[in-house]
Amino acid sequence: xxxxxSTAHAATSGAPAGPGDHRSxxxxxxxxxxxxxxKSFPGVRALDGxxxxxxxxxxxxxxxxxxxxxxxxxxxxxxxxxxxxxEIRLGGVPIDxxxxxDAQRLGIGTVYQEVNLLPNLSVADNLYLGREPTRFGLRSAxxxxxxxxxxLAGYGLSIDVTANLGDYSVAVQQIVAIARAVDLSGKVxxxxxxxxxxxxxxxxxxxxxxxxxxxxxxxxxFVTHFLDQVFALCDRATVLRNGRLVGERRxxxxxxxxxxxxxxxxxxxxxxxxxxxxxxxKGEAFLAFEGFGRHAYVNPFDLEIRPSEVTGVAGLLGSxxxxxxxxxFGIKEADAGSATADGAPLxxxxxxxxxxxxxxxxxxxxxxxGIVGDLSVRENIMLALQARRGWLNPLSRGESKALAxxxxxxxxxxxxxxxxxxxxxxxxxxxxxxxxxxxxxxxRFLILDEPTRGIDVGAHAEIIRLIERLCDEGLALLVISSExxxxxxxxxxxxxxxxxxxxxxxxxADVTVDRIVGAIAAEGPATAAGVPA
Amino acid sequence: xxxxxxxxxxxxGAPQLATLAVILFANWLVFPEFFDLxxxxxxxxxxxxxxxxxxxxxxxxAIGMTLVIATKGVDLSVGAIMAICGxxxxxxxxxxxxxxxxxxxALAVGLVCGLWNGLLVAVLDIxxxxxxxxxxxxxxxxxxxxxxxxxxxxxxxxLIAIAGSSFLGLPMPVVIAVVLGVAAAAxxxxxxxxxxxxxxxxxxxxxxxxxxxSRSVLITAYVVSGLCAAVAGIIAASDIRxxxxxxxxxxxxLDAILAVVVGGTSLFGGRFSILLSLVGAMVIQAMNTGIxxxxxxxxxxxxxxxxxxxxxxxxxxxxxxxxxTFFRRR
Ligand SMILES: Nc1ncnc2c1ncn2[C@@H]1O[C@H](COP(=O)(O)OP(=O)(O)OP(=O)(O)O)[C@@H](O)[C@H]1O
Ligand SMILES: [Mg+2]
Numbered sequence: 001x002x003x004x005x006s007t008a009h010a011a012t013s014g015a016p017a018g019p020g021d022h023r024s025x026x027x028x029x030x031x032x033x034x035x036x037x038x039k040s041f042p043g044v045r046a047l048d049g050x051x052x053x054x055x056x057x058x059x060x061x062x063x064x065x066x067x068x069x070x071x072x073x074x075x076x077x078x079x080x081x082x083x084x085x086x087e088i089r090l091g092g093v094p095i096d097x098x099x100x101x102d103a104q105r106l107g108i109g110t111v112y113q114e115v116n117l118l119p120n121l122s123v124a125d126n127l128y129l130g131r132e133p134t135r136f137g138l139r140s141a142x143x144x145x146x147x148x149x150x151x152l153a154g155y156g157l158s159i160d161v162t163a164n165l166g167d168y169s170v171a172v173q174q175i176v177a178i179a180r181a182v183d184l185s186g187k188v189x190x191x192x193x194x195x196x197x198x199x200x201x202x203x204x205x206x207x208x209x210x211x212x213x214x215x216x217x218x219x220x221x222f223v224t225h226f227l228d229q230v231f232a233l234c235d236r237a238t239v240l241r242n243g244r245l246v247g248e249r250r251x252x253x254x255x256x257x258x259x260x261x262x263x264x265x266x267x268x269x270x271x272x273x274x275x276x277x278x279x280x281x282k283g284e285a286f287l288a289f290e291g292f293g294r295h296a297y298v299n300p301f302d303l304e305i306r307p308s309e310v311t312g313v314a315g316l317l318g319s320x321x322x323x324x325x326x327x328x329f330g331i332k333e334a335d336a337g338s339a340t341a342d343g344a345p346l347x348x349x350x351x352x353x354x355x356x357x358x359x360x361x362x363x364x365x366x367x368x369x370g371i372v373g374d375l376s377v378r379e380n381i382m383l384a385l386q387a388r389r390g391w392l393n394p395l396s397r398g399e400s401k402a403l404a405x406x407x408x409x410x411x412x413x414x415x416x417x418x419x420x421x422x423x424x425x426x427x428x429x430x431x432x433x434x435x436x437x438x439x440x441x442x443x444r445f446l447i448l449d450e451p452t453r454g455i456d457v458g459a460h461a462e463i464i465r466l467i468e469r470l471c472d473e474g475l476a477l478l479v480i481s482s483e484x485x486x487x488x489x490x491x492x493x494x495x496x497x498x499x500x501x502x503x504x505x506x507x508x509a510d511v512t513v514d515r516i517v518g519a520i521a522a523e524g525p526a527t528a529a530g531v532p533a
Numbered sequence: 534x535x536x537x538x539x540x541x542x543x544x545x546g547a548p549q550l551a552t553l554a555v556i557l558f559a560n561w562l563v564f565p566e567f568f569d570l571x572x573x574x575x576x577x578x579x580x581x582x583x584x585x586x587x588x589x590x591x592x593x594x595a596i597g598m599t600l601v602i603a604t605k606g607v608d609l610s611v612g613a614i615m616a617i618c619g620x621x622x623x624x625x626x627x628x629x630x631x632x633x634x635x636x637x638x639a640l641a642v643g644l645v646c647g648l649w650n651g652l653l654v655a656v657l658d659i660x661x662x663x664x665x666x667x668x669x670x671x672x673x674x675x676x677x678x679x680x681x682x683x684x685x686x687x688x689x690x691x692l693i694a695i696a697g698s699s700f701l702g703l704p705m706p707v708v709i710a711v712v713l714g715v716a717a718a719a720x721x722x723x724x725x726x727x728x729x730x731x732x733x734x735x736x737x738x739x740x741x742x743x744x745x746x747s748r749s750v751l752i753t754a755y756v757v758s759g760l761c762a763a764v765a766g767i768i769a770a771s772d773i774r775x776x777x778x779x780x781x782x783x784x785x786x787l788d789a790i791l792a793v794v795v796g797g798t799s800l801f802g803g804r805f806s807i808l809l810s811l812v813g814a815m816v817i818q819a820m821n822t823g824i825x826x827x828x829x830x831x832x833x834x835x836x837x838x839x840x841x842x843x844x845x846x847x848x849x850x851x852x853x854x855x856x857x858t859f860f861r862r863r
Contacts, residue, residue: 329742331741331742350741351741351742351743351744352741352744352745352746354744355743355744356744361742363742368736368738368739369738369739369742370739370742371736371739372732372735372736372739372740372743373735373736374731374735374803374804375728375731375732375735375803379728379731379732382728383728383732383740383743383745384743384744386725386728386729387729387740387743387744387745387746388744389725390725391724391725391726391729391750392724392725393725394723394724394725394728395725437743
C-alpha cells in the first residue's frame with residue numbers, strides 16, 4: 001500500500017506547504033531531548049536506549065512497525081509509565097512527569113492511540129475537564145458549551161456539544177481528543193495515530209492546525225502508518241525497530257523506499273501491493289439483500305454478494321458506512337426488506353445469527369467493540385469460533401493453543417506468548433488478533449470496518465496478500481475504509497454512501513479515485529459529519 | 534498494578550490461602566483449643582468443624598455469586614431466595630410431603646427466582662444491582678405469604694437429616710458445599726462456559742459482536758445463583774427445623790459477595806475462581822467464629838469484617854495500582 005497512495009493524495013489533498021520549506025535547523029538546541037530511554041515489560045524490551053530529539057516548530061514523525069515501541073515512548077514521556085532508564089529534557093531542563101496531568105502542566109498535550117476520554121460525559125465537559133471556565137467562581141455550563149462549540153468549529157465540526165461523547169463516532173471522538181490536546185499543548189503536541197479514522201478532509205483540517213501550531217514554535221510528535229502523511233506534513237523522522245533506534249532523518253532527504261526499509265529492516269517489493277482485479281465473472285450471488293434497511297439508521301438498499309468478490313464501501317463520516325455493516329451483521333436488526341442466503345430466507349436478528357450463517361465482522365472501534373482486554377491473545381482469537389460451537393462443545397486447551405499459535409505466526413502478531421492479555425499488545429497487533437479471531441471461523445462473508453487502522457506497512461501488505469488468497473478460495477469481502485486509494489487498490493466494485501443512503505455502485509474499470517471522490521461529493525459538501533450515531 | 538493484579542489473578546490462590554492461615558492462627562492465639570478435634574458417634578467435633586459447618590451456606594451462595602460477579606453483575610437477592618426456598622421446604626415438610634418432592638419443589642422455586650433475575654438483567658437490560666434489589670426487597674414478603682406469617686416448624690426426619698447427618702465424619706452441609714463447588718468448577722472449566730462468562734464480564738459488547746450468546750450466558754449465571762441460594766435455604770431450614778421468613782439468610786448476600794471478592798474475583802468482572810471463593814467463605818466464617826470464641830462482643834465482628842472489606846477493595850482498586858507504581862519509582 002505504500003507506493004500507490006501518493007496518487008490519491010495528489011487528488012484529495014493538494015497540500016499547501018511542501019515539507020521542504022519548514023523552518024527548523026538541526027543545529028538549534030532541541031526543545032525536547034530524550035537520551036538512552038529504556039522500558040521493559042514482562043517478556044518484552046519495549047524501549048532499549050532510545051534517543052529522540054524534537055525541535056521547536058518542527059513536525060517530527062515517529063515511525064516503526066507495530067510493536068516497535070512508539071506508543072511506549074510517548075507513554076513514558078508523558079508519565080503513563082515509569083521509565084527504567086534514560087533522561088528526558090524539555091527546554092534543557094530534566095523532567096520526570098509523574099502522570100498525564102503533570103505532563104500537561106509541563107506543556108505537553110497528548111492524543112493517545114486509544115482515545116482515553118470519558119464517554120459518559122458531554123463533549124464540552126471532555127474538552128474542558130479539569131480546567132472548566134468559571135463565572136464569578138462558579139462553573140458555567142453555558143460558557144463551557146459555547147467555548148467548546150467555538151473550539152470544534154475550528155475543526156469543521158458543528159455538533160451538539162452537550163451530548164455524551166460516547167454517542168459519537170470514533171472519528172468525532174478522535175477530533176475531540178485532538179482539540180483538547182492542542183488546547184493543552186503549550187510547548188509540545190504529541191499525536192499517536194490521530195488520523196487512523198479520519199477521512200481526507202479532516203486530515204487536511206488537522207494538518208492546517210498543526211502547521212499553525214508549528215508556526216508558533218510548538219514542536220509536534222506525529223505517529224502514523226500513513227507514509228503520505230509523513231511526506232506531506234513532517235520535517236524529520238525517527239524510526240524505531242524492536243524497541244531500538246534505527247535512525248533519524250530529514251524527510252526532504254529521504255526516499256519512500258528507504259524509509260520503509262528502515263522501518264521493516266528489509267525491502268518491501270512494490271509489486272505485491274496491487275490486487276489483480278476483474279478477472280471475469282465471480283460466480284452466482286450467494287447472499288442477497290432486498291430493500292434491506294432500518295428506519296432512521298440506514299435507508300433501504302439492495303445488495304448482492306458473490307464469492308471471491310471484494311466490495312469497497314466509501315462515503316464521508318456519518319454517511320452510514322458503519323451502520324450498513326452493523327445492519328448486515330445483525331447488530332441492529334433491519335425493520336425493512338429481506339435477506340436470503342443460497343436462496344433461503346435469512347433472519348439476521350443478532351450477531352450470533354450472522355455468525356451461524358458464515359458472516360464475520362471486524363468492527364471499527366477496536367477497544368470497545370473488538371478486544372476483550374483482560375483475556376489472553378489465545379482466548380481472544382478463539383472467542384468467535386468457540387461462541388459458534390456453543391459452550392457445551394469446548395475447544396480443548398491444546399486445540400486453542402494450536403489455533404492461536406498458527407495465527408500469531410501467519411499474521412506476525414508480536415507478543416511474547418499467546419497467554420499475554422490482549423490489552424497489553426500494541427494497537428496494530430491487537431488489530432491483527434481481531435482479524436485472526438474471524439479468520440479462525442473460516443467465514444464465507446467477511447465485513448471489515450477500517451481493517452488496516454493502525455497496521456504498519458509491512459503487515460498491511462501481508463494482510464492484503466492473505467485476504468487475496470482467501471478471496472481466491474471463495475471468501476466474499478466487504479471493506480469499509482476512509483482511505484479511498486486503499487479501496488481502489490483491492491475492490492472489484494465500490495458502494496458509495498451519502499447521508500445514510502446507498503447512492504451508487506461503481507464497478508470494473510470505473511473504480512478510480514476520481515470517480516469515487518466525485519460520487520461521494522456529488523451534492524456539494526456533506527453536512528452529516530456530526531450526527532450522533 | 535503488580536500487587537493488585539497478583540491478588541486478583543494469581544492462579545495459585547496463595548494470597549487467599551495465606552489470609553486463611555493468618556486468621557486460623559489468630560483464632561488459635563485467642564482460643565488455644567481451636568484445632569482440637571474429637572470423634573463421637575462417627576462424627577467429628579471441634580471449632581474447626583464448626584467453622585466449616587457454619588460457613589457452608591455462605592460457601593454455597595458464593596458458588597453462584599462468583600459466576601454472577603464474573604459477568605460484572607451482582608445478586609443481592611440470594612438471602613431473600615434462601616428465605617423463600619426455606620419457607621417452601623418447611624411448609625411442605627410440616628405438611629408431610631416426601632423428601633424428594635420437597636427438594637425438587639424448593640430447587641424449582643430457586644430456579645424460577647434466578648430466571649427472573651436473569652431475564653431482568655439480560656433481556657430488559659436493567660442494572661444487576663437494581664434488578665436483584667427487587668427480589669431482595671419483595672422476597673421476604675413472598676416467604677411470609679408462603680408461611681402465612683407464622684414461624685413454621687417441622688419434625689420431618691428426612692429434611693432434618695440434610696443439616697443434621699454426616700458423611701465420612703463431616704457434617705452434611707460441608708459435604709454438599711464441597712461437592713457443589715467442585716461440580717460447578719468442573720462445569721465451567723470443562724465446558725466453555727467459564728471463558729464465555731469471563732468474556733462477557735470484561736467486555737459484553739465485544740463478546741456479543743463475536744457471536745457469544747450473552748443473554749443465555751447471563752441468564753445461566755443468575756439461574757445457578759438462584760439454585761445455590763435454594764440449596765443454602767434448604768440447609769438453613771433443616772438446621773433450625775423450621776422457617777423464619779424474616780431472618781433466614783438475612784444479610785448473607787453480603788457475606789457471599791465478600792467471600793467472592795476475598796476469593797480474588799474482581800467486582801469489575803472477568804477472571805474468576807469458584808474454588809477460591811469457597812476459601813473466601815471459610816476466611817469469613819473463621820473471622821466470625823474467632824470473634825465469638827475470643828469472648829469479645831459480637832458487635833466487633835462487623836467492624837473487623839468492614840476493615841477486611843476495605844483493605845481488600847483498596848488493594849483491588851486501580852488507585853492502589855497507581856500508588857504502588859508511584860512508590861516504586863520514588
Ligand atoms: N503495559 C504493557 N505491558 C506489557 N507489554 C506492553 C505494555 N505496553 C506495551 N507493551 C509491549 O511493548 C511493545 C511495544 O508496544 P507499543 O505499544 O509501544 O508499540 P507501537 O510501536 O506503538 O505499535 P503500534 O504501531 O501497533 O501501535 C509491544 O510488544 C507491546 O506488546
Ligand atoms: Mg502504538
